[in-house]
Amino acid sequence: MNYPINYVPPKIWKWENENGGTFASTNRPIAGSTHDKTLPIGQHPFQLYSQGTPNGIKVTVMFEELLEMGHSDAEYDAWLISIGKGEQFGSDFVNINPNSKIPALLDNSGDEPKRVFESGAILLYLAEKFNSFLPTHGDQRTEVFNWLFWQMSSAPYLGGGFGHFYVYAPEKIQYAIDRYSMEVKRQLDVLDRELSKKEFITGDEYSIADISIWPWYGRLVLGKQYGAADFLQVGDYHNVLRWAKNLSSRPAVMRGERINRKSKIPNQYLLERHSKTDFEALDFDTY
Numbered sequence: 230m231n232y233p234i235n236y237v238p239p240k241i242w243k244w245e246n247e248n249g250g251t252f253a254s255t256n257r258p259i260a261g262s263t264h265d266k267t268l269p270i271g272q273h274p275f276q277l278y279s280q281g282t283p284n285g286i287k288v289t290v291m292f293e294e295l296l297e298m299g300h301s302d303a304e305y306d307a308w309l310i311s312i313g314k315g316e317q318f319g320s321d322f323v324n325i326n327p328n329s330k331i332p333a334l335l336d337n338s339g340d341e342p343k344r345v346f347e348s349g350a351i352l353l354y355l356a357e358k359f360n361s362f363l364p365t366h367g368d369q370r371t372e373v374f375n376w377l378f379w380q381m382s383s384a385p386y387l388g389g390g391f392g393h394f395y396v397y398a399p400e401k402i403q404y405a406i407d408r409y410s411m412e413v414k415r416q417l418d419v420l421d422r423e424l425s426k427k428e429f430i431t432g433d434e435y436s437i438a439d440i441s442i443w444p445w446y447g448r449l450v451l452g453k454q455y456g457a458a459d460f461l462q463v464g465d466y467h468n469v470l471r472w473a474k475n476l477s478s479r480p481a482v483m484r485g486e487r488i489n490r491k492s493k494i495p496n497q498y499l500l501e502r503h504s505k506t507d508f509e510a511l512d513f514d515t516y
């Protein structure tokens with residue numbers, strides 16, 4: 230598709246199907262389901278419907294951390310929702326998340342199934358339910374909220390802004406790439422200054438704030454996101470790198486990062502996760 234150079238927006242915007250770019254076939258200006266689809270339900274209390282994108286990884290890392298801590302009632306089934314195929318618009322999925330985005334969670338541990346959507350809300354829900362990775366009161370709790378909400382509002386500049394225009398858009402538009410590179414570098418500098426003073430983003434304790442930030446900014450500086458490590462000169466952010474590497478060595482992070490993804494190299498990722506023994510099939514040296 231060719232775009233006019235000097236585009237003047239018309240009086241009324243119209244939906245031009247297939248307007249180019251990686252997500253052209255799934256992007257729509259209307260909400261709701263596009264097809265009937267019953268979702269599978271496994272044997273565990275928690276049913277996660279997701280894909281191993283950064284927002285998905287937050288939740289699988291959280292579950293793996295809870296299990297690592299000994300919360301055996303945090304067992305979960307993680308089912309793949311392939312967003313490239315439009316599975317987020319299936320009827321059952323939309324009933325769990327009317328916003329049609331992964332991750333979406335069903336908690337079947339009570340009398341009635343409870344739906345939880347938005348990755349930040351899922352992290353908070355699980356942290357409160359298991360009384361873990363979130364201080365129960367005081368300044369440290371406020372600080373975790375500060376950084377959790379910082380992440381939720383900042384990452385769309387990294388994903389929907391920088392990542393979209395640097396990798397996925399049908400044309401490389403310098404204005405857009407400059408704008409979002411500037412913002413992402415500023416965000417990395419925010420994190421770097423904070424992490425120069427403390428081990429984790431809120432202080433001495435690992436929390437859901439770290440769990441939410443690492444899949445985006447941690448993986449970015451480790452060269453695992455958008456192939457943009459050189460372009461953004463991520464090596465300049467020494468404290469972010471130190472923190473990112475530290476988190477990468479956590480067994481729960483190593484497992485959580487490999488769920489609901491397709492393996493390019495055999496045994497690299499799990500399409501679905503139903504048991505801790507599923508990881509035995511993976512080769513942890515190839516990624």
Ligand SMILES: N[C@@H](CCC(=O)N[C@@H](CS)C(=O)NCC(=O)O)C(=O)O
Nearest residue numbers: 282284312329330331332347348349
């Ligand atoms: N604020 C949401 C964002 C979720 C989100 O953007 N998910 C993306 C994948 S990372 C998605 O499902 N995209 C599919 C689509 O936009 O149709 C959250 O954090 O849960």
